Amino acid sequence: MWFRNARIYRFTKPFDVSVEELESKLEEDAFKPCGPQESFRQGWVAPLGRHGVQKVHSANGYHLVALRKEERVLPAAVIKEAVTERVEMIESEQMRKVPRKEKEEIKEELTQEMLPRAFTKSKRTFAYLAPKDGFMIVDAGSDKQAEELATTLRKALGSLPIRPPALEQAxxxxxxxxxxxxxxxxxxxxxxxxxxxxxxxxxxxxxxxxxxxxxxxxxxxxxxxxxxxxxxxxxxxxxxxxxxxxxxxxxxxxxxxxxxxxxxxxxxxxxxxxxxxxxxxxxxxxxxxxxxxxxxxxxxxxxxxxxxxxx
Structure with a gap:
């Protein structure tokens, strides 16, 4: 379990949530697979994968969590091609020009039709909370990915007083x-x-x-x-x-x-x-x-x- 990246967040107030409460909160927001009409879903999973069931893995006062995000893969090019075919059919059969607003409605309709048949992909983002050190460390390759985990954790807990460390000089x-x-x-x-x-x-x-x-x-x-x-x-x-x-x-x-x-x-x-x-x-x-x-x-x-x- 070695992080390949480390994005540092500083707790601005002591983090006093117990391991038991943290586990309970994350269990309430546990991962569930995408429904037929959902483009993505995310939730908390066991950091140990198939080797564990707990949503929080704690050792020496450090608490490891894992956020799983599942997305349906529906390439823009596929949707565009389907919309073009539908528009051409309407224009040919009804002898009229399809306006922009109607094209957007067609796009939305086709997206909903195709979503249940789309493949899914998923990824896990790990982070650990270090209350005694005053930090949370996220293994994320981008700021967006790290912020997504932080936001989801804040939503689960109701509060998460963190920010990137502020330095005395740039x-x-x-x-x-x-x-x-x-x-x-x-x-x-x-x-x-x-x-x-x-x-x-x-x-x-x-x-x-x-x-x-x-x-x-x-x-x-x-x-x-x-x-x-x-x-x-x-x-x-x-x-x-x-x-x-x-x-x-x-x-x-x-x-x-x-x-x-x-x-x-x-x-x-x-x-x-x-x-x-x-x-x-x-x-x-x-x-x-x-x-x-x-x-x-x-x-x-x-x-x-x-x-x-x-x-």
């Missing part, structure tokens, strides 16, 4: 400072070999570099020309590598050999135990990385965070 400023060496990169971090730079002018040109020395003259020339670094590959303590962007999204997370060795050392024969072990190792590793990363980026603005209940 990540692009820090990224650029690391590469032009005006800001020291902490020793626990190392530069990778790829980055993305953007022109701050009206044209907004983008330069993507891969396989280069990020402290070399080629990158330095772009920085001297006023470009800013918006994406950067990094390593951390020889245990993790990732690509970090200006929105603080960690992509292409890769856990190193040391991490794998720790997992191999755990005496766990069945799939559920192995899952639990890898989840525990991952959460503990990210619990160390995230504060270190936020500090390396100039520190977090915690002015809007309530550390404990007013009571």
């Amino acid at each position: 990540p692009t400023f820090t990224f650029s400072g690391w590469l032009n060496e005006t800001i020291d990169l902490p020793s626990t971090f190392s530069l990778g070999n790829e980055c993305e730079l953007k022109d701050t002018g009206e044209e907004g040109g983008v330069v993507r570099c891969k396989g280069l020395d990020l402290l070399g003259d080629e990158i330095r020339n772009h920085l001297n020309a006023g470009m800013q670094v918006t994406k950067l590959s990094l390593g951390w303590e020889d245990s993790l590598t990732f690509v970090l962007d200006e929105e603080l999204a960690l992509r292409r997370l890769k856990f190193g050999d040391t991490f794998q060795e720790k997992l191999d050392d755990i005496d766990a024969d069945d799939a559920a135990a192995k899952f639990d072990a890898s989840f525990t190792l991952m959460t503990l590793e990210l619990a160390r990385l995230i504060p270190a990363l936020l500090e390396a980026l100039g520190g977090e603005d915690r002015s809007a965070i309530v550390e404990e209940d007013a009571a």
Whole structure:
């Protein structure tokens, strides 16, 4: 159970929902397959898949959840072709021009007719809540996918006080400072070999570099020309590598050999135990990385965070 992406959300107030209540709330909004006339459905499923039934998998105070979304695949080209055929038939038989409004009605009618016969596809999005650390981490490749999970979880719970972490300075400023060496990169971090730079002018040109020395003259020339670094590959303590962007999204997370060795050392024969072990190792590793990363980026603005209940 290793995340390939990590989108970070900060709890702005203590999360005091118990595991039992969280399980109950998610069970009420459990996944059900699409009905014949539904284009999509989503709901909560067991993170362990066929190896579990609980909607929440908890270990060491970390709570893993999984949102499943099922969609009916009805390509726009197929609908368009069917609408064209229906319109041509009407115009030929009735000797009249079909107006735009009627075409839209035909499109809607045909979509409803075709939906029950359409194939379905589904995907699962994982996230874990870390109340003691004050974070929720979502394994999502896009902001839209992460926000969809957060919104669905908020709806299930009635409240979910989270937001992306606020930093004291813009990540692009820090990224650029690391590469032009005006800001020291902490020793626990190392530069990778790829980055993305953007022109701050009206044209907004983008330069993507891969396989280069990020402290070399080629990158330095772009920085001297006023470009800013918006994406950067990094390593951390020889245990993790990732690509970090200006929105603080960690992509292409890769856990190193040391991490794998720790997992191999755990005496766990069945799939559920192995899952639990890898989840525990991952959460503990990210619990160390995230504060270190936020500090390396100039520190977090915690002015809007309530550390404990007013009571």
